[in-house]
Amino acid sequence: MIRRSIREWERIGFGEGVEEIPDRIASGLAATAARSVFAGRGAEGVLEHGRHALRARGVVGIISTPDCQLEILPKIEATGEADTDDATLRRRLVHMLAVAHDLRIDTGSAAQLGWQRDTLLEILIRIFCGKLIDAVRHGMPRRYIEEEGDLPTLRGRLDVTRQFSTLVAQPQKLACRFDALSPDIALNQVMKAAVAKLSRLSQATDNQRSLRELGFAYADIASVPASALRWDRITLDRTNGRWRELVAWARLLLGNRFQQTSAGHVDGHALLFEMNALFEAYVARLARRALSGTPLTVSTQGGFAHCLYEGERGRFRTRPDIILRHEGQPVVVLDTKWKRIAPRIDDPKQGVSQADVYQLMAYSQLYDCDRVILLYPHHHGLSDDLIRDAFSVATPGSRNQLHVATMDIASGAAAGAIALAGLIRDLLTDGDLLVPFNR
Template identity: 30%
Template sequence: MKPSNLNLVEYKAIYRSDVKEPKKEENGNIALPPKLFEALENFYFANADAQHFFQPAKVHGKKALRAKNYVGLVQFHDGTTIEILPKIADLENDIEGAREILLRMLRTLKKSPFRHLDKARLKATRLPLFEIFVSMFLEAVADLVRRGIKSDYISREENLKYLKGKLKIGEHLKRNFIHKERFYVAYDEFLSDRVENRLIKTTLQTLYKRSRSSVNQQRIREFLFVFDDIGTSHDHRSDFKKVKLDRQMAHYEQVLAWCRIFLLGQSFGPYRGRDVAFALLFDMNRLFESYVGAWFKVAKEYTDRKIVLQHGIHHLVYLEKKGREKDGKFRLKPDIVIDGGDIVADTKWKLLDEENKNQGVSQGDMYQLFAYGKKYEGCKELLLIYPKSHTKVEEMRYFFQDDLPLSVRFFDVKENRLCDGDEIL
């Protein structure tokens, strides 16, 4: 049976069914055969972090797991892959469009290999997400090979027929009491079999088993030939702690970032259990925050403004201690601060709807923005930025005490711009 690649939009469900093969229904839910659903369920219950990704539900009276506001992919051992894509206005039936926007958002994440996603690959959204990620990793490996695979002095101990390096007297007497012709020695050898290269080779071997793209598999075979004399990693977490990225190793940084993703998992580290082969999921709140923040940094409308992201200089309260400075507690970190606090903005990945009370704006969000307004002296305006919705909504303008205004604004992730009020009615 050929492995399936299925897509699911945020908040749709995956449920247990008697189907023989995974199947996506017209309503957007996915029916899984009992064995695959049990694997997903075991993954959910075995990992505390995985419980942020799904929530138990019922579909057609059967057990289900409903996707929450995390996107990415889950891959089973048989190769079946479920992509979870963002719910974007007007794009629920446009898989390639939603995939492209997700890649655009990933590109803005700091300290991640997605920053190097080129425009050509951004458009190649017919490929499944997993194969796009694999191809990006292989491009990074190709760049590393062009720059040169680094070697290092590796410590070795062997029982040789000749003297080399330093004779280990205790071990020599123990092992060679009879074999007088041998020498137990310790020496350093300049080899490419160092921990960084072992992690890369192990990642290549892992992806060769998981990839279903003939192009990717061919490239992996070519790179495995290059790394033929290098060993493999058997304890990934321990080996990553041994990685040394000095100036001479700077060109390894991007490749090893990908290795961490494929060997450990970017979003929540190594997960327990053997039911799921690979899972890589991202919090849409974080992605939306990163994406909108990146837009403010380059938008023409804000060219002459000073933009700071994740500004964390204030605390909600201070604990006063005798003879000591105030001890700040509950740090405030607004997503976007403009001109030192003239404008303070926060992003929320939530589709508003006029059918909901206050269109869905939560009281907690209002309290949070109020705290920002009080702490940033001289603040002239507060912004709450939500994604553009396909349902009827309108911009709202509230006022706190002292006439401090708070505006609810909408960002169109499809068109990559902050909407004007009359565009979202």
């Protein structure tokens, strides 16, 4: 199988070279990508299929056909880091996924994950298998479920209706209804579905071996299609709380980011993540960590204020990425942008688009909030210091301020939370607005 890795927004040409893809295989990859939920109306939201090359867009992950596996990695660079190898980018992407989805990756085992030799898909499968095998060895969760049976002696309670209808001619049998402790519950069905799906996709020998072991462990659990899984029936409490993280892993691997497609004569699958959404979830999770213990609360994808009204009916409902509230009142609106901000020497506007500015000014008006932030990822083309620029809105010295800031994704979650806390503290302890904040 051909394996290729590229970065978001980069091109890979058609050809037979070691850094190219044969044209016939590129068509299959493009067809698989076009059926992704991220493809958009033009079906090129993941890959642009040009005459001479495929071009990745702002979606990362794995696109695979029987002949080829194309890995798209994000550009997550440390300060002063001009060229980053694929292993480092995989590690940083997995870190972002872990933070955004509240998943743990043990520091000790992280070094054994094959960052250099394997693709993102195999690394995620390896992490999931290791955690699931460990959990199964400690015991598979079970619950009492109601069962029915025609038994020679009474067990549980008698089903009177069935006894005197279906079994009226068989008095030696009793129609029983009883509770039995069973492992065939929604949680285990989800785990089996994840194991079954990954077994069809993994190519790494150690992952295949782990998945076979798990397949034997779940042999007696009912096979339920991923689309029919009853996530709502999963109950996590003190008796099975250690499975909470595994449910999150299964949701990640079985959710709408992972598609199995059939495009004409080409079968393929894709595990994809939209970087705009991932960056937003990552920042929101760090904001909650940073503001823990303060009077500020964090809400995501909320607000829902309307820009316009037609009579009493609102039009053009807004949904800011992140709103920070104090006693229910919005005090900061933060919008994340997975874009590469430009050094000031090249562009006085630093690549900040007018549309983004207008959007944040509208949020300030609609939510009666005089502090709004555009937050971008920091990258190697900028200076070592994070960007912290403040602009007065509409008039010089205005109370309303728009802040443009960057976050260093490569520095890790702890450093990111500290930097984010400092940014928010500086905004809210400046001028007339004063919110108690733990220093």
